[in-house]
Amino acid sequence: MSKPLIVVTGASSGIGEAIARAFSAQRHPLLLLARRVERLEALDLPETLCRKVDVTDRVAVLEAVKEAEAKYGPTDCLVNNAGVMLLGLVTEQNPDEWDRMIDVNVKGVLNGIHAVVKPMQARKGGTIINISSVAGIKGFPNHAAYCGTKFAVHGLTETVREEVADDNVRVIVIAPGAVETELLSHTTSNEIKEGYEGWKDSIGGAITPEDIAACVSFSYGLPQNVCVREVVVAATRQQP
Numbered sequence: 001m002s003k004p005l006i007v008v009t010g011a012s013s014g015i016g017e018a019i020a021r022a023f024s025a026q027r028h029p030l031l032l033l034a035r036r037v038e039r040l041e042a043l044d045l046p047e048t049l050c051r052k053v054d055v056t057d058r059v060a061v062l063e064a065v066k067e068a069e070a071k072y073g074p075t076d077c078l079v080n081n082a083g084v085m086l087l088g089l090v091t092e093q094n095p096d097e098w099d100r101m102i103d104v105n106v107k108g109v110l111n112g113i114h115a116v117v118k119p120m121q122a123r124k125g126g127t128i129i130n131i132s133s134v135a136g137i138k139g140f141p142n143h144a145a146y147c148g149t150k151f152a153v154h155g156l157t158e159t160v161r162e163e164v165a166d167d168n169v170r171v172i173v174i175a176p177g178a179v180e181t182e183l184l185s186h187t188t189s190n191e192i193k194e195g196y197e198g199w200k201d202s203i204g205g206a207i208t209p210e211d212i213a214a215c216v217s218f219s220y221g222l223p224q225n226v227c228v229r230e231v232v233v234a235a236t237r238q239q240p
């Protein structure tokens with residue numbers, strides 16, 4: 001019997017790409033979403049629909065999910081991974097960057113949940129995995145707005161988990177520490193970027209996107225009646 005559909009947002013690089021590759025290797029059909037659709041298509045994964053969707057566009061997310069479900073059947077797992085990290089001192093950062101992080105990291109996650117959760121409740125099964133951060137658990141320098149968005153992901157995950165638990169739907173938050181990806185590259189301050197790179201070196205380097213994909217696969221792969229509520233995972237030498 002063919003395996004069920006998995007939806008991954010932000011699959012065009014880093015952690016999302018690694019998650020897509022891992023689930024494809026397990027023979028799941030996939031819906032991959034991101035703005036750089038050419039990078040999704042370049043993955044060249046079998047039974048995979050790639051759509052250019054900005055997760056802040058609630059209607060576009062829903063329509064892409066409906067299109068994939070018409071082809072591959074109901075979504076059994078959504079990985080809400082798309083995110084941006086624009087570091088800056090709250091007194092110096094352009095507030096437009098706060099808006100962008102709130103829109104993508106918080107509303108984007110809610111938009112993904114909106115697209116799949118009611119049918120999962122009706123089917124009495126399904127899994128939603130939200131990629132947060134250790135910055136969703138504690139503060140870090142230059143992370144005020146980013147931390148705010150990731151604390152929000154933890155808060156909404158815990159609440160939605162309780163709201164849908166009785167319908168046998170799992171809602172999981174995975175909170176990585178530093179992972180080697182393109183994430184930092186969008187921060188505008190070179191000084192902050194250099195400081196962050198120096199910090200990563202001082203802890204012996206970040207962990208890999210594949211490490212996070214392994215946590216996602218493990219959490220999803222447990223029986224439906226077992227919910228790993230939260231995974232916090234970082235390099236062994238990372239202290240904060």
Ligand SMILES: NC(=O)C1=CN([C@@H]2O[C@H](COP(=O)(O)OP(=O)(O)OC[C@H]3O[C@@H](n4cnc5c(N)ncnc54)[C@H](OP(=O)(O)O)[C@@H]3O)[C@@H](O)[C@H]2O)C=CC1
Binds near residue numbers: 010011016053
């Ligand atoms: N790297 C790290 O150290 C850590 C990362 N995380 C989290 O992991 C997640 C993935 O980040 P990571 O892989 O590191 O970084 P990358 O920058 O490599 O990946 C980010 C992904 O998000 C997508 N994305 C960004 N904005 C949008 C949008 N508006 N609509 C759709 N997709 C979007 C990007 O695709 P595109 O640009 O093509 O739209 C890309 O695929 C994020 O939520 C991040 O906060 C958490 C902890 C640590």
Ligand SMILES: O=CCS(=O)(=O)O
Binds near residue numbers: 133135140178
């Ligand atoms: O989410 C990003 C990782 S860190 O900057 O909080 O370590």
